[in-house]
Amino acid sequence: MISRLEAVRAAVDAAIQAALADLPPGDLSDAMRYACVGGKRIRAFLVLESARLHGVADDRAMPVAVAVELLHAYSLVHDDLPAMDDDDLRRGMPTCHIQWSDATAILAGDALQTQAFAVLTDDAIGDCDLRVALLQRFAAAVGARGMVWGQAQDIAAETAVEPLDLPAVKALQQAKTGALIQFAATSGALIAGADPEPLAEYARHLGLAFQVADDILDVTGDPEQTGKRTGKDARLGKATFVSLLGLEGARDKASAIVSKAEAALNVYPDSEAAGNLRQLARFVIHRQT
Template identity: 45%
Template sequence: MPAGYPDDLRELVEAELRTLQLGENGGQDAAGLLEAMRYSLLAGGKRVRPVLALATARALGRDTRDVLPFALAVELIHTYSLIHDDLPAMDDDDLRRGRPTCHVAFGEDVAILAGDALYAEAFRLVLTQQAGDPAAVLRAVAELAAATGVSGMVGGQYLDVATQAPEGPDGLRRLHALKTGRLIVASVECVLLISGMTEPATIPFRDFAAELGVLFQIVDDILDVTGTDDALGKPQGSDERHGKRTYVSEFGLERARELAVASHTQARAHLAAAAPDGAPELEQITDFIFTRTS
């Protein structure tokens, strides 16, 4: 990890994921399915989304462990989305986080079920282990479901595979705001909801998270062109091979880099408005996303 990333939060997430029990009664009847789920879940990575959730709690002055079940659930959902993205019917990638994708290692049928199970387990985890006012937790769960369903991540994936997003910059931003951005926004917004925060205090945080999602995607598109398989932990140039609309394909590499600079500046401005007394970990994550090389 580059200097400045909140490694203590990432290490907490990693430790808790390793001890997380998946399935009621330990899933005794589905050992092979659990193996596939853990294979993808424990493959490492930057854990940006759960770390973002924990950093938001810290910015609010809360103990990070207060929202740990939610943070872990977000990573379960993110892992499910990666498993399904890699499938032959989607991106047909055979490398993820530096090793064979789930469907390559376990078969396409088991990989589909592993993704489905991780998504279900995420909601079971929040609903059974996330402490807080029940109404606040339910609002957060509803937002998480919306952020990952038809009006969020899955809807964005549909726009991508069906080439239904409108042409032009606004259409591209809409596509990625759903496909990538909504889960990043939920990583922040659901912590606000669990904490009982209401508008207008939530607006600058949501603006920050939305811009952070844009920044993440722009940098991801740049790295798909400039990175290597070893650095990225996945096939370089996958977007181009599949004819995906990206910030590089639409604007060119140099303009995409300029857009990343502008997005980073805007994200930091929104964060300063949301946390005028400072939010060091959120600042670190923002800078890391801007400067990351993998």
């Protein structure tokens, strides 16, 4: 799985640069490219492996993988802003607003978001009806019912009188982190015209496991390895899986969720792609970055 993940990362990095190649020169395009540097490309990997699982070639799925990563990059740029999570380090580099300015970071995020939607119109993906269906699902995943709603809930929780309980934290994270992951994981089935529900079930568990692992890393991680500041959740008094379950309880929770993610893939033949998706679920909770 690791070799495939590395190959996907290299291919997606090149495709992202191609997607941003013809932008007008200046701070805006420089900041957009900067925001896309680094990352594990897990969401792109989900797109391409879910496509392979259904016999869809990488060249058809690649625009979707690029769109997902551009959208993810936008979300990180905006999340790091002083008005949001106020972070100065991302992927081991100064965050976009530190490297340039708040205004440039906001505009770079805006432009990355719109570029993501533009990439999803690529006719390499398939016919017009398919692309419209993907665009509709993409918008639902990342907008006011999905990722953006989750971020709004996260910000509101910082000043709430009562801390969030476990079901509320789960709902928040299923939107903030999980909605884009679910879109990525189901996109291959959608391109192939197959039932996306088994992969949606897998992704619901994977997204939750990813967030539990992030909460654990915020407590145990080394900033040199994670590439970002740690200990922030505790400083802000945020309710997390670790604060609610304890460190060992959160680790047990992550393992149990991964088992459910793996079980969701049992409907698929024992293919390389299905095996890679199972390994990805384990990788997510054992990563150090």
